[in-house]
Amino acid sequence: MKFKKILAAALAACTLLLCGCENLVDHLIPDTTGDDSAFVPVDIEEGYVYFKDFDGNEIMLDGAPSSVASLSPVATEIIVGIGAGRFISVIDSESAKIEGAPISAETVPYYFGDFETMKRKAPEIVFYSSGTIDLVQMSQLQKEGMKLVRIPERGNITTAEANIRFISSLLFRDAAGERIISEMRGQMDRMKIAAELAGVRKTVYIENLAQFSACGSNSIVSELCAIAGADNIFTDIGAGRSVSAALISERDPEIVIILTMSPDTFDKNSFRKREGVDQVYASRTKSIYALDYTTATRPTQNIVKALTEIGRIMKIVK
Numbered sequence: 003m004k005f006k007k008i009l010a011a012a013l014a015a016c017t018l019l020l021c022g023c024e025n026l027v028d029h030l031i032p033d034t035t036g037d038d039s040a041f042v043p044v045d046i047e048e049g050y051v052y053f054k055d056f057d058g059n060e061i062m063l064d065g066a067p068s069s070v071a072s073l074s075p076v077a078t079e080i081i082v083g084i085g086a087g088r089f090i091s092v093i094d095s096e097s098a099k100i101e102g103a104p105i106s107a108e109t110v111p112y113y114f115g116d117f118e119t120m121k122r123k124a125p126e127i128v129f130y131s132s133g134t135i136d137l138v139q140m141s142q143l144q145k146e147g148m149k150l151v152r153i154p155e156r157g158n159i160t161t162a163e164a165n166i167r168f169i170s171s172l173l174f175r176d177a178a179g180e181r182i183i184s185e186m187r188g189q190m191d192r193m194k195i196a197a198e199l200a201g202v203r204k205t206v207y208i209e210n211l212a213q214f215s216a217c218g219s220n221s222i223v224s225e226l227c228a229i230a231g232a233d234n235i236f237t238d239i240g241a242g243r244s245v246s247a248a249l250i251s252e253r254d255p256e257i258v259i260i261l262t263m264s265p266d267t268f269d270k271n272s273f274r275k276r277e278g279v280d281q282v283y284a285s286r287t288k289s290i291y292a293l294d295y296t297t298a299t300r301p302t303q304n305i306v307k308a309l310t311e312i313g314r315i316m317k318i319v320k
Contacts, residue, residue, distance in 0.1 A: 050064050053168075053171070053172055055152065055168070056152060056168070057152055061149050061151065065174070067089065067125075067126040069091040069123065069125045069126055070090055070125050070127040070129060070173070071093070071120060071123070071128045072093050072107075073092075073093075073129060073130040073134045073135060074094070074097070074129050074130050074131040074134060074153045074155065075094070076131055076154070076155050076165060077097075077129035077130075077131070077165075078090070078093065078100050078103060079100055079304055080169045080170070080302050080303065081173070083166075083302070083303050083304075084170045084179055084182065085175070085178055086175055088104055089173065091107055091108065091123045091125050092119060092120060093107040093110070094109070094110055094111065094112045094134065095109055095110070095111055095112045096112045097112075113135075114130070114134055114139055117142055120148070124146065124147075124148070125148060126149060127148070127149045127150075127151055127172070128148050128149065128151065129151050131155040132155065151172070153168075153169065155300065155301070156299065156301065157222070157301045158222055158301070159190075159226075159305065161222075162301035162305055163183050165302060166179045166303060167183065183303075185306075186305070186306055189309065189310075193229050193230050193309055193319070194230075196313065196318040197316065198231075200316070200317075200318045203232070203233055204231065204232050204257055205233050205234075205253070205254070206227050206233065206234055206235065206257040206258070206259055207253070207255040207258045207282075207284070208224060208227065208236075208261070209258070209259070209260045209273075210261055211262070214246065214250075215244055216236040216243055217234070217236070218237065218238075218240045218243060219234060219236075219239075222300075222301060223261065223293070223308065226305065226308055226309045226312050227259070229309065230312045230313050230315075230316045232312065232316055235250075236253075247276060247277060247279050248278060250279055251281060251282050254283050256284055257290075257315065257316075258282070258284040258285075258290045259292075259293050259312070259315065260273060260290065260291070260292050261295040261298055262292050262293070262295055263294075265293060270290045270291065270292055271290070273290050274288070274290065293311055294307075294308065294311070
């Protein structure tokens with residue numbers, strides 16, 4: 003432990019000498035605990051900073067990249083959030099819809115299929131998520147000298163913080179990333195206090211996009227509900243597992259939250275019309291609510307928007 007502290011201090015000093023940044027990195031020792039929150043630069047040598055991504059691949063940079071491609075809405079939200087949107091030269095069609103996305107970036111299909119645009123723009127780093135590019139496309143991009151970085155598109159609150167910390171560190175904007183994480187934690191702490199002051203905890207059934215597909219405990223939305231005073235009735239299952247009307251009735255949730263892509267137009271009574279759930283407490287009291295799927299599941303700083311909505315559902319936020 004003493005050796006690690008000495009090594010960390012020495013590497014931090016090297017960082018300041020190399021680039022004059024006071025907060026380029028916070029942790030310089032590779033994480034070996036399995037905690038996703040510590041994916042940060044792992045070494046500094048001869049003017050280069052070495053990173054390891056979520057898959058253990060090494061990334062070597064000699065400074066902040068001047069151009070990146072974001073083929074992942076998760077990455078795009080974070081890049082825009084830390085004020086680095088102007089560095090995105092290529093963007094996928096879903097990311098282009100995100101508020102603050104750079105209009106100067108060239109748009110490619112969400113499921114990548116425009117190699118010529120990528121070759122012409124030649125971004126130094128390509129952020130992607132599972133399914134947005136295939137192995138052949140990855141090989142093509144790597145042959146052109148581009149560094150490919152996979153960003154997890156699902157997970158929990160820890161995943162969101164890890165994504166922010168990793169992307170902001172990779173773009174040499176650590177301070178912005180840490181500020182966002184601090185603001186997230188502050189909002190969560192305030193919501194937790196509000197829930198404690200309210201003094202009432204309720205049970206909730208959280209449904210994914212498909213009918214009777216329950217969200218388990220290791221999910222962002224379940225963790226946000228717990229912060230706001232609502233306990234998930236299916237903490238004993240994995241995310242996206244199918245459940246029956248009979249099981250929901252047996253556990254009798256006081257609140258039902260339906261994740262949807264269109265919360266403003268969702269028919270909240272559609273749940274009550276399903277066979278077998280008419281006697282569920284939430285159905286009898288009409289305590290059924292729609293929640294935006296994207297903000298409730300995408301591991302970025304915008305999960306606090308879903309937290310605010312859950313706070314309103316719990317009537318602890320106006």
